[in-house]
Amino acid sequence: MHIDFSGLFHQSSKDRSGEGGVNIPLDSSLWPVEWKTLFYKQYPRFKTITLGDARPRGDLSNLIRSRRSHRDFAGRPLNKARLGTLLKYACGTTSEEENGYHRAQPSGGGRYPLEVYPIIFVGGDGIPSGLYHYNIKEHGLDALWTRAFVKEDIAELFTYPWAQNASCALVITAVFERNQMKYGERGYRQILIEAGAIVQNIYLVATALGIKCCAIDGVREPEIERLLDIDGFSESAICSLVLG
Numbered sequence: 001m002h003i004d005f006s007g008l009f010h011q012s013s014k015d016r017s018g019e020g021g022v023n024i025p026l027d028s029s030l031w032p033v034e035w036k037t038l039f040y041k042q043y044p045r046f047k048t049i050t051l052g053d054a055r056p057r058g059d060l061s062n063l064i065r066s067r068r069s070h071r072d073f074a075g076r077p078l079n080k081a082r083l084g085t086l087l088k089y090a091c092g093t094t095s096e097e098e099n100g101y102h103r104a105q106p107s108g109g110g111r112y113p114l115e116v117y118p119i120i121f122v123g124g125d126g127i128p129s130g131l132y133h134y135n136i137k138e139h140g141l142d143a144l145w146t147r148a149f150v151k152e153d154i155a156e157l158f159t160y161p162w163a164q165n166a167s168c169a170l171v172i173t174a175v176f177e178r179n180q181m182k183y184g185e186r187g188y189r190q191i192l193i194e195a196g197a198i199v200q201n202i203y204l205v206a207t208a209l210g211i212k213c214c215a216i217d218g219v220r221e222p223e224i225e226r227l228l229d230i231d232g233f234s235e236s237a238i239c240s241l242v243l244g
């Protein structure tokens with residue numbers, strides 16, 4: 001028997017209060033403090049590499065028209081400046097007011113459930129190959145594990161052979177509780193929508209910088225989650241891109 005889990009999920013996460021907003025009081029002074037708290041992961045015991053944030057150039061309509069999924073990577077390293085611009089304008093903090101409340105992407109309820117982990121296959125210019133976490137507060141890379149990647153290592157993470165010629169991957173993970181504590185199961189919808197916004201930002205900024213990129217669903221998620229040291233339940237990899 002086929003069960004349509006997507007339909008079931010959407011039915012069970014519909015707001016039936018008739019009020020919209022899943023019974024969230026309009027008066028935010030009535031909200032519990034954790035609904036107003038911004039949560040983000042930090043790795044204080046690891047070294048953080050500070051990134052630059054030079055503005056990408058390009059006409060928006062041209063960038064939208066010329067954006068493509070590329071799979072013919074040359075494996076050249078992304079330098080620190082370009083990676084900094086990419087992360088800042090895809091998912092970084094764009095306003096210092098209210099503790100970094102505004103970011104490059106919209107976020108359902110301003111809960112910011114997503115974390116981004118760059119995996120650098122080909123190191124260069126102050127960023128050795130290895131595993132990093134994008135530190136939203138410092139606009140830097142928390143260096144979790146410096147290590148070399150050969151093609152076989154990349155093949156253990158991503159199924160498509162062309163990914164082995166990429167110079168880096170960006171893995172987007174979700175910490176579900178940040179949205180679900182406020183919106184219940186409906187929070188999951190917001191999380192995927194926000195990830196899509198980041199993916200499009202990455203494509204557009206990459207296009208402006210002349211970096212090839214492709215979203216990739218061919219991901220061995222248990223291996224990725226083992227590498228990132230996340231349990232796949234409270235925090236799970238939900239979407240990845242490879243770039244070069």
Ligand SMILES: Cc1cc2nc3c(=O)[nH]c(=O)nc-3n(C[C@H](O)[C@H](O)[C@H](O)COP(=O)(O)O)c2cc1C
Pocket residue numbers: 067068069070071160199214215216217218239
């Ligand atoms: C969520 C998502 C996952 C994707 N996964 C893959 C993938 O696993 N392999 C692949 O070759 N392309 C993948 N793509 C890229 C699509 O194939 C591509 O966007 C589509 O063919 C349209 O081409 P364009 O992006 O060049 O306009 C993915 C795109 C999205 C949005």
